[in-house]
Amino acid sequence: MKKINRLMHSLYMHWAKTHFHAKYNLANSGLTNYPLTGLHVELKELELTGSSYYGYEPLLHAIGERYNVTAKQIYTTLGTSFANFMVLTLLFEPGAEILIEHPTYELLISTAQHVGYKVKRFHRRFEDNFQIDISALRKSVTPKTRLIVLTNLHNPSSALTDDKILKEIGKIAQSVDAYVCVDEVYLDSAFELSLRSSIRLGKEFIITNSLTKVYGISGLRCGWIFAKPELVQKMWYLTDLFYVKHAHIAEQLSVTAFQNLDKIKEWSRSILEQNHRLLNKFLDTRKELEVFRPGYGTVVFPRLKKGNVEDLYKLLENKYDTAITPGRFFEMPDFFRIGLGCEPSIFKIGLHNISKALDELRLSSN
Numbered sequence: 165m166k167k168i169n170r171l172m173h174s175l176y177m178h179w180a181k182t183h184f185h186a187k188y189n190l191a192n193s194g195l196t197n198y199p200l201t202g203l204h205v206e207l208k209e210l211e212l213t214g215s216s217y218y219g220y221e222p223l224l225h226a227i228g229e230r231y232n233v234t235a236k237q238i239y240t241t242l243g244t245s246f247a248n249f250m251v252l253t254l255l256f257e258p259g260a261e262i263l264i265e266h267p268t269y270e271l272l273i274s275t276a277q278h279v280g281y282k283v284k285r286f287h288r289r290f291e292d293n294f295q296i297d298i299s300a301l302r303k304s305v306t307p308k309t310r311l312i313v314l315t316n317l318h319n320p321s322s323a324l325t326d327d328k329i330l331k332e333i334g335k336i337a338q339s340v341d342a343y344v345c346v347d348e349v350y351l352d353s354a355f356e357l358s359l360r361s362s363i364r365l366g367k368e369f370i371i372t373n374s375l376t377k378v379y380g381i382s383g384l385r386c387g388w389i390f391a392k393p394e395l396v397q398k399m400w401y402l403t404d405l406f407y408v409k410h411a412h413i414a415e416q417l418s419v420t421a422f423q424n425l426d427k428i429k430e431w432s433r434s435i436l437e438q439n440h441r442l443l444n445k446f447l448d449t450r451k452e453l454e455v456f457r458p459g460y461g462t463v464v465f466p467r468l469k470k471g472n473v474e475d476l477y478k479l480l481e482n483k484y485d486t487a488i489t490p491g492r493f494f495e496m497p498d499f500f501r502i503g504l505g506c507e508p509s510i511f512k513i514g515l516h517n518i519s520k521a522l523d524e525l526r527l528s529s530n
Contacts, residue, residue: 176270176493186480186487188506188514193319193350193463193489195432195505198380202428203420214412218400223415226422227388231361236393239400240410243387244349247372249275250399251345251389255311256281262311263304265296267465267494269319269347276313284309290467290499293456294323298332305336311343312336316362317350320494320501322461324354327365334366345370352378354460355433363390370395375421377462379428380505385411386418436462439504439511446515452522465491467499471525476500479524484517 184191214220224235241247248271256262258280264272266285276283286304288294296314305312312333316325330346337344346362348371363371374387389399421428440459447455447466455466468476473490477500480486491499502518504511 174271174274176274179493183481183487186485188484188486188510188517190502190506190511190514190518191487191489192503192505193501194377194382194503195380195435195462196507197383198428198431202431203417203424205417205420210413210416212413214416216412216415217409220410220412220415220419222419223386223422226419230422230425231363231390233361233363233390234393237363237390237396239389239391239396240415241387241389241399241403242385242410243376243382244347244372244374245271245387247374247387247389248272248345248347250402251370251372251391252276252279252281252311254395254398254402255343260310261306261308262313263301263309264313265315265318267320267491267496267499268313269315270493272313272315272347286312288318288321288323290321290456293458294318294321294465296325296329296333298329298336301333302336305340305342307340309337309340309342311345313345313347315347315350317354317458317461319347319350320463320465320489320491320499321456322350322353322458322463322465323456324357324359324458324460327362330362330365330369334368337368338366343368343370345372348373349377350462352429353432353436353462354458355429355436356460361390367392375418377505378432379421379425380432381418381421381428384414384418384421386414386421435508436460436504438508439506442508442512442515443502443504446519450519450522452526462503462505464502464504465494465496465499466502467496471529473497473500475525476518476521479521480517484521486514486517486521488518 224238252275261282263284266287286301371390376382453466477490489501491497
């Protein structure tokens, strides 16, 4: 039997857990914490333990009502990353061929490598505003392809993949009897576009999502998967190997969060709209950067036209107490990711610190 070399950790997650301590944290891709008081929940309404072995019914109902899916199509889990892990672990045997976008969230790659898949890539080019080239994708798919994986909104650029392109990807997947996994954890931050989950586009689609990024409720770890019922049932059975059930109090609070989600969404929109305005003013003055500006989303992905991103990152961290995400975690070392989810006052100072660091690096290179 051929030995599978399993990757046992994520370089990005190790970095994130040890470098997200900066005062001006522009590396975080999600919204700052939503206050617990905003949920207007009383302690007497909560219980430490409850019946929720294969899904907590009120939470399944809340998710289903929000996204127009049935309870049998929903598997709830601990955030989007674990949802992605479940999809990648469940579907195929080690050695199966899967196709993942480039650049992408590092954990998708490291998880696939851990499972032992043969990972191929399709490219989303900066010159095309990180849109998916359907012709190139079609050429990358083979009869051995079992899964196509993408993020929407795209991480790290926030580029939107619209229904027309997604339908074409679905047809390509159908032609080789493959699935399409779409990580939609950032999708709700494209507020004005009134987007719907792509689960409705066909049975070949599998969707992962959570409340962690757009709504500032990361601490509840409320994540989910949409898939056809037979796959969801397999996921629940696979969960038995990991844990008995979710933290009941977190599921109760997640139901309360869904009841308040429209209000929370307006809070999120207010922060992101302010920060996008600040970002545009910053980018207008920085000619050494070029960037696709979608106008929505929680992240942007500038390219440094001259100089070294690692030098910028280290200077920001060591001198300015400011964090950005180096592009090496997305296999794009000339780029860096800026998160727009912190409080506007923090974001403004963080951008100012990036400007000072860029000026300092430019002067030192002359």
